[in-house]
Amino acid sequence: MILNTVILLGGIGLVFGFILAVAAKKFAVPVDPRQEHLLRILPGANCGACGFPGCSGYAEAMIKEGADPGLCTAGGTETVEKIGEILGREASLRERRVARVLCGGRDCEQKFNYVGINECYAASSVAGGFKSCRYACLGLGDCVKACNFDAIRWEPGKIPEIIPQKCTACGKCIEACPVNVIKLIPEKAEVYVKCGSHDKGPSVKKICKAGCFACRICVKFCPEKAITIEENLAVIDYSRCNGCGICVKKCPSKTIIYTEKHSSKEPEERSKKKKNAESQATNHS
Amino acid sequence: MFSFKGGVHPPEKKGLTAQKRIEHAPIPAKVIIPLSQHTGKPAKPVVHPDEEVKTGQKIAESDGFISLPVHSSISGKVVDICPHPNTIGKDMLSIIIESDGKDEPVEDLNSNREYFCFSDDEIRDIIRDAGVAGLGGAAFPTHVKLTPPEYSEIDTVIINGCECEPYLTCDHRLMLEYSHGIIEGLKIIMRLVHADRGIIAVENNKMDAIETLTREIKRKPNVELAVVKARYPQGAEKQLINAVLGRVVPAGKLPLDAGVIVSNVGTAVAIKDAVIKNRPLIDRVVTVTGTGIKDPKNLLVRIGTKFRDVIDFCGGLSGEPGKIIAGGPMMGIAQYTLDVPVVKGTSGILVLNDPEVFTEEYNCIRCGRCVDICPTCLFPYAIYRNVRHKKWDAIKKYNVFDCMECGACAYVCPARLNLVQSVKIAKNHTSRENK
Numbered sequence: 001m002i003l004n005t006v007i008l009l010g011g012i013g014l015v016f017g018f019i020l021a022v023a024a025k026k027f028a029v030p031v032d033p034r035q036e037h038l039l040r041i042l043p044g045a046n047c048g049a050c051g052f053p054g055c056s057g058y059a060e061a062m063i064k065e066g067a068d069p070g071l072c073t074a075g076g077t078e079t080v081e082k083i084g085e086i087l088g089r090e091a092s093l094r095e096r097r098v099a100r101v102l103c104g105g106r107d108c109e110q111k112f113n114y115v116g117i118n119e120c121y122a123a124s125s126v127a128g129g130f131k132s133c134r135y136a137c138l139g140l141g142d143c144v145k146a147c148n149f150d151a152i153r154w155e156p157g158k159i160p161e162i163i164p165q166k167c168t169a170c171g172k173c174i175e176a177c178p179v180n181v182i183k184l185i186p187e188k189a190e191v192y193v194k195c196g197s198h199d200k201g202p203s204v205k206k207i208c209k210a211g212c213f214a215c216r217i218c219v220k221f222c223p224e225k226a227i228t229i230e231e232n233l234a235v236i237d238y239s240r241c242n243g244c245g246i247c248v249k250k251c252p253s254k255t256i257i258y259t260e261k262h263s264s265k266e267p268e269e270r271s272k273k274k275k276n277a278e279s280q281a282t283n284h285s
Numbered sequence: 286m287f288s289f290k291g292g293v294h295p296p297e298k299k300g301l302t303a304q305k306r307i308e309h310a311p312i313p314a315k316v317i318i319p320l321s322q323h324t325g326k327p328a329k330p331v332v333h334p335d336e337e338v339k340t341g342q343k344i345a346e347s348d349g350f351i352s353l354p355v356h357s358s359i360s361g362k363v364v365d366i367c368p369h370p371n372t373i374g375k376d377m378l379s380i381i382i383e384s385d386g387k388d389e390p391v392e393d394l395n396s397n398r399e400y401f402c403f404s405d406d407e408i409r410d411i412i413r414d415a416g417v418a419g420l421g422g423a424a425f426p427t428h429v430k431l432t433p434p435e436y437s438e439i440d441t442v443i444i445n446g447c448e449c450e451p452y453l454t455c456d457h458r459l460m461l462e463y464s465h466g467i468i469e470g471l472k473i474i475m476r477l478v479h480a481d482r483g484i485i486a487v488e489n490n491k492m493d494a495i496e497t498l499t500r501e502i503k504r505k506p507n508v509e510l511a512v513v514k515a516r517y518p519q520g521a522e523k524q525l526i527n528a529v530l531g532r533v534v535p536a537g538k539l540p541l542d543a544g545v546i547v548s549n550v551g552t553a554v555a556i557k558d559a560v561i562k563n564r565p566l567i568d569r570v571v572t573v574t575g576t577g578i579k580d581p582k583n584l585l586v587r588i589g590t591k592f593r594d595v596i597d598f599c600g601g602l603s604g605e606p607g608k609i610i611a612g613g614p615m616m617g618i619a620q621y622t623l624d625v626p627v628v629k630g631t632s633g634i635l636v637l638n639d640p641e642v643f644t645e646e647y648n649c650i651r652c653g654r655c656v657d658i659c660p661t662c663l664f665p666y667a668i669y670r671n672v673r674h675k676k677w678d679a680i681k682k683y684n685v686f687d688c689m690e691c692g693a694c695a696y697v698c699p700a701r702l703n704l705v706q707s708v709k710i711a712k713n714h715t716s717r718e719n720k
Contacts, residue, residue: 112621116703117646117673117710125710127374127621 034086035063041082043075047148049170062087070094074149074168097184098167099174101160103137104194104210104255124178132207135197137181143173164260190243190262191236195255198231205253212255218247286489287528288514291660293693295451295517295615297490301574301581302454307462309585310598312388316359316589317369317626318344319379323418324425325351330380336363341391341565343414344380353416353426357382358567358587360389372611372618372625379626382589393563400560405477408560415559416566416629420551421445421520422612424630427552431477437541439478443529444471444485446494446550447513447520450613453633455570456550458583460487460494463554464501470553471508473560478546483508485550486529490515517615518691522547524660536661536687551632571627573599577606577636586627592634593623602636610635615692647700655694655704661687665694665704672707677714685711 038059046054050071052061061067062083069083069091077093084091114123114130120142128134137159144154151166152173162173164187174182181196193212197204201213214232226240227247234256236247247256321327328345338344338357345355361384368376400408413428433439444467448456460467471483485502487495489512502508511529513519523534525547532543540547548556551570558564567588574581579600586595592609596602610617611631627634655665664683671679688708695704 112619116706119673121675122672122703122706122710125713126706 032063035059037086038062038083041075041079041086042072043079045074045148045168045170047074047168047170047172049073049168073097074170076168096187097169098164098187099162099169099171099182099184100192100194100259101137101143101162101181102183102192102194102196103135103159103181104257105131105133105136105208106159106210108133108136108208120176121178129179133197133199133204133211135179135181135195135199136208138179142176142178143182146172146176148172186238188261189236189238189241190259191241191245191248191256192259193234193236193256195233198233200232204232210253210255213253215252217250217252218256221246221250286514287486287511288516289519289524289528289660290662291658291693292516292518292524293658293696294515295696297515298451298574299454299457299490301452302572302583303457305454305458305581305583307455307458307570307583307585310587310590310595312359312384312386313587313590313594314384315364315591316357316382316384316587317379317591317624318355318358318382318589319369319371319377319626319628320345320355321377322355322424322588322628322630323353324423325349325353325429327378328352328355330366330378332363332380334363334365337361338363338382339389339391341394341567343565344382347413351426351429353418354414354565355380356416356565356567356588358589359384360387361385370622370625372620372628372631374618374621396563398561398563400473408473408477411563412556412559415555415564417552417555417559418566418629419549420555420569420629420632421549422616422630422632424628427548427556430546430548431474433478433541433546437544439480439541439544439546441482441484441530441545442471442474442478442480443511443525443545443547444483444550444553445520445522445525445547446485446487446491446498447525448491449488449515449517449520450615450617450633451517452574452635453572453613454574455572455583455632457491457494459550459554459570460491461497464494464497466554466557467498467550468501468505468508469561470548470555470557473556474546474548474553475507480546481507484511484529485509486511486513486525488513488515488519517693518660518689521660521689521691523689536684566629569627569629569631571595571631572633574633575636575638577602577604577609577638579603588629589626591623592620592625592627595627595634596623596636604638606636606638608637610637615696616690646702649700649702652699654697654699658693658697660691660693661689663688665708666702668711669702669704669707672711677711677718680711680715683711685715688712 039056042055044055050058052058062069069087070080070093072079080091080093109132111130111132120138120140123138129138139157139159141154143160144152149166149168151163152160154160169184185192195212197211204211204213212234214229218227218234224240224242226237228235248258326348329348330345332344339360342357343354344357347354361382364381364383366380369379371377409428417427418424446456446460475483485498498510513528522540526532526540526545534540534543555566568585571584571586573595582599609620611620613633649666668683685708690705692705
């Protein structure tokens with residue numbers, strides 16, 4: 001009895017095994033081994049920061065279409081270097097950037113009490129948001145829910161804080177934010193303008209203590225001429241900024257602030273760096 | 286009795302003002318007249334700051350076919366043309382006029398005239414130049430509605446006197462006090478669209494208005510009265526047509542595709558005032574009511590009067606207001622300031638003290654009550670779920686644009702879901718995508 005069963009099932013197994021083995025040889029799709037290798041190196045978060053559908057899509061695109069190997073911001077320099085080795089191509093990570101919340105309105109007045117679906121995208125559709133500034137962070141946490149990397153620290157009702165070490169600049173939070181208060185800025189930046197209001201100076205001053213009201217003091221004092229006022233808002237040109245911090249000290253509303261990159265540096269180092277930069281500039285000229 | 290599928294019947298609360306005659310509100314010291322009080326393109330201002338204007342003078346010209354001119358509702362001086370908070374919640378370009386206290390009218394305001402000698406197009410022009418918009422709430426330009434395309438065969442005009450929103454009584458009072466004007470207005474509409482049947486539809490909770498109108502239409506063979514059941518939203522165009530005539534207006538089509546024109550009683554009076562009395566739309570009846578008002582009233586208010594001035598005339602607020610709503614409690618829009626002006630679409634100012642505001646949403650229990658009562662046969666719970674999960678593609682098959690945002694679903698929802706808000710978000714998102 002048992003023997004019969006064993007022979008029957010074993011026989012069926014052998015036949016199917018043989019068919020599968022033949023099919024696997026005959027209909028095999030040639031996959032570039034590098035593609036699988038790449039897929040193992042990529043972080044596997046499927047965040048979409050590279051612009052391709054997930055990590056496997058990016059790996060395929062790099063092999064078949066020759067996509068730029070430096071697009072994986074989530075993986076960082078290490079991953080990109082490894083990708084370069086596999087592909088035998090020069091690969092360098094695009095300048096690393098991090099997302100920052102450009103709103104410092106901690107005690108921004110509320111226009112009205114909002115009652116409704118408790119999410120930013122819903123609140124922003126009611127009379128342009130319940131904050132008195134229409135560029136203000138609503139603080140209901142849509143960005144936190146969108147972040148795949150747990151890089152946003154947030155308490156309900158407060159302005160979220162992005163942890164730069166964890167941020168991969170994938171752009172999910174920027175997409176989720178209905179008031180466009182999150183922007184990508186270079187990671188190496190030492191100062192940034194924590195305000196996104198394009199309203200005219202007096203009306204900003206009326207409703208917000210921490211907003212940029214385009215007084216132009218930073219423009220005047222910046223030794224590198226890195227700051228300009230665009231649509232009533234100070235904009236820093238990071239290719240010129242050397243992080244001296246004069247703008248932070250002069251800003252009357254404390255809108256321009258240091259990033260954590262700055263505080264970790266010694267003042268002597270800064271002066272050295274500046275001297276280097278100057279000597280380079282003189283060399284160039 | 287006539288009625289439609291679905292709907293709800295919230296407490297009417299009309300007793301606060303139903304028996305109060307329409308009073309004239311005093312001329313305000315300052316009016317704020319938004320350039321866009323109607324559906325369509327905003328008007329273009331034709332006055333400048335510091336210019337003297339008279340009551341009834343045109344201060345902004347219509348810009349295109351679906352647009353309306355705007356008139357000064359008082360005499361005085363134009364102070365400024367600047368953005369100002371509006372009842373829809375956004376700042377809107379408005380003409381601000383300071384009163385000189387004289388209320389001096391333009392020359393031929395309130396003159397009596399016969400309109401039989403005018404051609405149809407001339408009458409339509411008069412209605413457009415008077416800035417008449419639908420006074421039921423949506424404020425659609427009336428001359429557009431009265432210009433049916435060639436192919437349409439309109440046989441019936443329905444005057445909508447349902448006033449199904451709780452609290453509001455302005456249409457009720459109009460039917461009692463201006464019943465003659467309503468019939469005159471109906472006659473003008475019937476002439477313009479070549480309809481030979483006129484129906485005035487009134488809910489069965491306004492028996493005194495039904496009596497008055499029955500007396501008024503006695504010797505008018507082609508005007509009849511339809512008594513409909515008191516049910517919300519009986520006054521919605523498509524529901525009313527279905528209830529009274531048994532016709533169904535297809536989704537995405539207009540009432541005129543079913544051969545009907547529906548007009549609010551207030552609009553009928555405004556049409557009559559414009560055509561016979563040469564009086565542009567510079568005032569409207571507003572019900573000022575709610576537990577938060579000391580002395581609730583029905584008022585004839587000049588367009589552009591601030592809510593604050595209107596409420597002050599009604600004895601002021603009786604306490605710290607919990608919620609201020611422009612319009613009725615079901616479809617009205619909550620306001621965050623009393624500086625907003627009364628516009629053409631403002632049928633009521635409702636102030637609720639200590640309102641039953643439910644801030645907490647619970648989970649949907651799939652009871653299906655919202656589906657049962659939806660007068661347009663939509664699935665509100667499914668729209669809500671897809672909006673919360675941001676599945677914008679999935680929403681497309683739920684016909685969100687058929688929703689008129691009557692709020693009946695949110696009223697019956699035991700989980701207090703913000704169903705109407707989710708529909709509004711879905712509509713916004715879809716129309717933005719389509720662009």
